[in-house]
Amino acid sequence: MTMSTTGVSARTGGAAHTGTRVPSIAVRHQPEPDSSSSAAKALALLSCFSPHHPAMGVSEIARRAQLPKSTAHRLLAVLVDWEMVTKRGTEYSPGARLTELAALTAQPDSQDLRRIALPHLLDLYEMTHETVNLCVLVGNDVRYVDQIHGHQAVSSPACVGARLPAANTAVGKALLAFSGDEVVARASDRLRPATSSSVASPTQLARELAAIRHTGIAYDRQETKPGLTCVAAPIRSWSGGVVAALSISGPVHRFRPADAAPAIRAVAASVAKLTQEARWQRHLPR
Template sequence: MALLNAFGEDALIGVGVSELARRADLSKSTAFRLLSLLQNNGAVERAGNNYRLGKMIQDLGATQETAWHGRMRDALTPFLADLYELTKQTVHLAVLDGSNVIYLNKLYGHIQVRSPSRIGGRAPAHCTGVGKMLLAYDHAATEEVLNSELIRWTPHTITDPAVLRTELEKARQTNLAFDREEIMVGLNCIAAPVFGSNNKPVAALSVSGPVGKFVPESQASLLRKVCFAAARAAAAVAPRNP
């Protein structure tokens, strides 16, 4: 595991055995032996004199994206890019899947901040801005979330069903939802819905940034403007299959 972790950001480019051994704090001979075993099982592959993660490892992290997710991502990514250009902050495009959200796309802002979100990844809806925004319009999903255990991810996560219900009602009234350090300490977020042809949100866009340097409310006007423009593109996407 230490050897696999040693690939880091060079996982798809390739790293030499000596460098991998150094990063993993292993002898070169041990690293070479482990790499040979991993290569035999498709976990790594040779790239010239270097090694990189193989298809087997990449497949483990691959998302099972539906055709609808792909169409929605393609239709709304240009608007996500518009939001980034307007805010210069980290922006997300997400859809609801039961009690979780799936991030279809993400663009990183100039001010880097640690964030648990990744493209194709999932996160609990109850403690994310995009999740709360989409829950606000989905009664069945809301009841599923409120009747289950609300996991406390940080000291700021809302775990009282009554408090969360009130917040969701406010999100529906204002078409704005917030994550105030609820999924990660130091991270704030504001989200707004993208409506589809049935006048219900099919996705949500968000802007996030570090506490102390980013004021979520300051992005409300720009976020609403972009989401309004994105609604026409979202309405043109075929409905999600049952």
């Protein structure tokens, strides 16, 4: 098995892979930028990229950023020079420099979490041969910190670095269930259903979160993408809160999430214990 910490690949019998090479930038609601600021306009261009739209032409980018095409073209040329954006043919996508900057945003705690969780992610993959994810909560979204998948993995908006609405995902609901009331209220006020099966009302979300608190297991029943299902469990903190969540996802015709629920619950508990011990050891006198 070969492993590294970012953009990597970990192999088990030549089948499992971790990480992705290019981070995705989630589109999210932001304050209106100062129209006179070139920096704000450049950020608006970068914010157009997402797991659903990893590469686009200048016309589409200009439309999404609500900028004149000539302005978008000029700023994209600057971003290409700085390797923030890559141009292939007529399409633009996130560049190598963004990958480097994304690596710098990983806090030590996040790196520790990945290091501790990785062997357990591999165990879950070996049990199921389906995609295994490690996620944290960022605002109303979940961010995918690590991922292992095989050659049979189906297309999904979830990839390392991606951010998806928490209420649409099993990992997100697992995280929300053990978060504070203010966090849950904010997520409830800003629901963004992705499919006809997604959580569509605060009442429905509250009911699901109550069930998750009781069972310790969350499900995504084609709520992120039609045909894709998922099971998740929270990684709890010593105080009863939550630091991250694990999930296993696969196509509905092949993967039965309820069958994997006991395993993912047990693995999440093991990772939680190791994480708590690691944090305690960091505070020991040296």
